[in-house]
Amino acid sequence: MSQWYSKTVQEITEELNTNIETGLSSQEAENRLKQYGPNKFQEGEKTSIWKMLWEQINSILIWILIVAAIISAFVGEITDAIIIFIVIALNAIIGIVEESKAEKALEELKKMSTPKAIVRRDGQIKEISSENLVPGDVVIIDAGRYIPADLRLIETANLQIEESALTGESVPVDKNAGWSSYSEVPLGDQQNIAFMSTLSTYGRGTGIVTSTGMETEIGKIAKMLGGQEKEITPLQKKLNELGKILGIGAVMICVIMFFVGYFQGRDVLDMFLIAVSLAVAAIPEGMVAIVTIVLALGVQKMSKRHAIVRKLPAVETLGSVSVICSDKTGTLTQNKMTVTKVYVDGKYTDLGTIQQKDDASYRLLRGMMLCNDATLDSGDPTEIALIVAGNDLGLDKAKLEQQFQRVNELPFDSDRKMMTTVHRDSSSYFSVTKGALESILPRTTSIFKNGQVQPISAHDKEEILDASKKMSDEALRVLAVAERTSLADTEASEEQLIFLGLVGMIDPPREEVKQSVAQCKDAGIRTIMITGDHQNTALAIAKELGIADDLSQTMTGQELNEISDTELQEKVEKVRVFARVSPEHKVRIVQALKENGLIVSMTGDGVNDAPSLKQADVGVAMGITGTDVAKGASDIILTDDNFSTIVSAVEQGRNIFQNIRKAILFLLSCNLGEITALFIGILLGWPAPLTAVQILWVNLITDTLPAIALGMDPDDPDIMKEKPRNPKESFFAHGNGAYTVLNGMLIGFITLFAFIEGLRYYTGAASIFAVDFGNISEDALTHAQTMAFITLSASQLFHSLNLRSRRKSIFQTGLFTNPLLLGAIIIGLLIQASLVYVPFFHDVFGIYVVGLKDWGFLIGISLIPVIINEIYKGIRRII
Known part of the structure; x- marks a missing residue:
């Protein structure tokens, strides 16, 4: 090219x-x-509504649900099929609505x-x-x-x-x-x-x-925007993996149980219905909907914290972010040139330490504001910074211009690198010149120092150059200001100038960002600055914010061009500042980080940030200063343009994922309880302890309310003290698998115990071992299944309390700190009671009325999972 x-x-x-x-x-x-x-x-080719719908339903879990619904309809369980299809439709609609505004970048x-x-x-x-x-x-x-x-x-x-x-x-x-x-x-x-x-x-x-x-x-x-493929998030990957496991598990269980029943001599159609019941038990039908609901609720919560989420899965992805690549201008900095240092009256100092009543400082400030074509609201950013500096120290540009009227000027040009204005001062005239030091200093013959104009010495010039070097070392843009007094007429002159001082300015970092960068370090999150600005300027800002320490942690776009993608993967581990980079470079950097297994968030506001925003796992655009292109390519938009809001959003994302995991582990342990009860009951030659419609009801209604409430559990105050989780980490890591299996089996055994005790009681057998399974009336079986149904529901409702913390007691976390969960348990119990006592539901669910004595027994054994978990937590805390 x-x-x-x-x-x-x-x-x-x-x-x-x-x-x-x-x-x-x-x-x-x-x-x-x-x-x-x-x-x-x-x-670019616009995404059709049908393609968006396909993307929503094209997951293993959804396909398993569709197959389960078709089988349910085929065997006459129309209610089950309708409920499953409603869940699938709701999930698709929520996803399409949330993402329908996406892909506006090219437009x-x-x-x-x-x-x-x-x-x-x-x-x-x-x-x-x-x-x-x-x-x-x-x-x-x-x-x-x-x-x-x-x-x-x-x-x-x-x-x-x-x-x-x-x-x-x-x-x-x-x-x-x-x-x-x-x-x-x-x-x-x-x-x-x-x-x-x-x-x-x-x-x-x-x-x-x-x-x-x-x-x-x-x-x-x-x-670049049009050519990038959309990637799935860690949560979507995990749900797909989980869907495969559940699907394979469901098929295996169905096949095993069908052949077990066949060899037991059971009716083939009955065994098919039981196999379908097991398939229904194996799959948490409400899981996809609950994950979507929890993400949507997280979106609402984040909007109150100034972060608008354009794509639902981005909420969860934020929680696993291990690198934040941030644009400098307007993101880490204020995007506003600001005077920070001055050299005046022989002293190098901060702007805030000088006073306009001091003659030397007044002359410098006056010169900055008079030799200036900007206003507070418009003009060159450098000139605006000079006016703001004067304003902050009590001078008003309009009043100065009224007092010292401009009568002539020599505009700035790139050859002279200077600008001069001539002003009337009572009976005479004076001029002010500002520009590059290398242009002004050779034309200077005097200096204003110690309250008077005196010839400039070699020592003075040396001090001026030292001050200029200090400013340059701090990546400040340096301007020199000089004047010429007692002019006889309005002719502008740029010779025999009186040196007034130097002004150093920079686009300063946002005040709150330093603390946010430190918080990221504590949370194990790396902050990388990627900017088109100069290397020294970028490093100066990075040092001040605690992002980088020295030049060895920086790399320029030119250096990037000279290394391969493989070399970049190695170097990106140490580099903290990328300067003078192009849009293609930004995409390469994000790709290199991702190749190293990191979850990358990219922030930015310009057109040049759009490809990398889209390439990153989470693209974060600025809402105020951000271009529409950047917003269109992003996943999240910050309404306050505050880097600290990103950190807050990461914290929120971590809590949301933690809560989603609680909800999923709760659902899986509950489903495992259903599988355990059905599998062992059939294996032992018993009648089915639960019907298919009862299982579906528990999955979609009784389980769903506590799962949503767990998804809204209060934020963990210590979440940002943990390192980012490994995106490849399974839901079942850190003992969660064993915890789920053991609690699921416990719920299953309790349900079976309630069922066999119901059979004993309603058949009049002397003990549970004396039950004659070959001679059980329909009435006794329905009573026993009712007891199993209530026990399964109640034990799962109470088990939700265990999921709030694997280590803290329910009394330490506080029974009333999640009122939604408490409400879900109470509502769940009331719903079960209404099924028992409203005659209309008896035929639909195959249940009978149970007495107060039965309720006392059932609630008592349903509390066993809570009691055992509390004992286990107590032992863990002691050990």
Whole structure:
């Protein structure tokens, strides 16, 4: 690809076959338009509603549910099938609604293209639609106009272009048509190139179009956005894995039980129905819906903390983030140039320590504000910073301009690197000059020091240069201010100046970010700064925030170009600051981190951040300063543009995942209890302890309420003291598997005990061992199944209390700290009671009325899982 910045104007005109004076002919422009196509972005294929629906249902767990529903309908259990399909539909609808606003990035990029451009064609100046620009067109630029395509500048007059959205540069860039370089140069340093969709803020220029549409630098971003595949989150991966395990387990159990019953001599159709019951028991039908509901509730909670979630799974992914890649400008910093240091009256000090009543300080501040074309609200960021600094120290620009009226000026230009204004002072005139120290110091003959003007000495100059070096070492932008007094007339002069002082400014870090970075360290989260700004500036900010310590932890875009992806994977482990990088570099960095097994969050606000925002596991865009392109490519938008909100969102994400795990482990232990009861009952040759509709009811209603309440458990105050969890870590890690199995079996055995005790009581047998299974009446079986049904429900409801903490007692966590869970248990028990005492439900669920004595027995044994878990927790705490 052509490096247009390295070529001379003559080479450009020859290669593009154009004429600087007359431009292209209309016929040639038309031919090139057919060849290159219109100067606009290609539209990506929009996701149809059917494709979105397919993405929602295309998971193992959903397919298992669909098969279970079809089988249920086939064997006549229409109610079961309808309930399952309702769950599937609700899950799909919630997912589609939450994600329907996604993928707007390319549309927003298209909107950024300029509607009109001023060109030379047929030897005349014409205004045309920017879509009709072609390579070789000669474009005229003036202040306030967006650049309509990538241009090689051939003429510039004090041209400044604001490129922060593309390069991350925090101040407008001086452009110079005469600049050239034959080595590789980052976008932000290409002084003779103007990039599409950047804004001309000052001066004027002329350029030749080198690239249009998708071939421009901004077009490459559009290509990257359109070409990236959507990845599934760790939670989605885990649910898919769990779905496979449950699916295989359900099929195996069904096959085993079918053959067990067959060899026991049972009716084949009966065994098929029992096998379906077991399949229903093996799959927690409400799990997918509960996970979606808990994520949706987490979204609402996070919106109150200034984080808007565009994609539901991003909430959970935040909880496993191990690296936050942050853009510097506007994210870690205030995106506002600020004066921090001054050198005045021979002293190098903080701005806040000087006082305007001091004559030397007053003259410096007055000069900063008078030799200035900005206002508080508009103008060059550097000049605005000077006005703010004066305001903070009690000076008012409007009053100063009224007192010292401007009568002449020499505007800034890139050759002189200075600006001079002349002002009336009662009977005489004085001038103020500000600009680069290397331009002003050689023209200086005096210095204002110790309350008087005195000849400048070699020692004075040495001190001034030392102060300038200190500012540069701190990555400050340095401006010198000088004046000339007692002018006889209004003629501006930039010779025999009186040196007033130096001003050092920087885009400072946000005050709260340092604490957030420290909190990230405690939580085992690495913070990496990725910026288009200069290496020294980036390192200075990184040091102040505690992100990096020295230059060895930094890398430039040029260095990135010289290493392979494999080498980058190694180096990215130590690098904390990436400076002067392009959009492609950002994507490479994110990919390298992900290849190392890390979960990456990328924050940013500019167009240049959009591809990496989309590439990251969690893309976080700024809501206030962020471009629509960045927002469209992100998963989460911060409404307060505060880095600290990201840390808060990570904390929330961790708590949400922890609560989702509690809900899933609760559901699985409950389902295992159902499997245990059915499997062992059938294996022993007993009648089925539970019917299919009873199992489905427990799964969808009784289990669901506590699971949702567990998903809303209060936040763990110690969650950010833990390291990020391994994204490959199973739900069953850290003993959770054994805990689930043991509690599930315990619930199953209690349910079986209630069933066999019901059979003993209602058949009149002397003991549970004396029950005659060959001679059980329908009435006795229904009573026994009712007791098993109530026990299963009640024990699962009480078991939900155990899931709040694996270590703390329910009294330590507090019985009333999660009122929703307490309410879910009470409502669950009341629902079960209504099934027992409302006659309408008796035939639907196959249950009979049980007496108070039975209730006392059933509630008593249902509390056994809580009692055993409390004893186990007590022993763990002692050990």
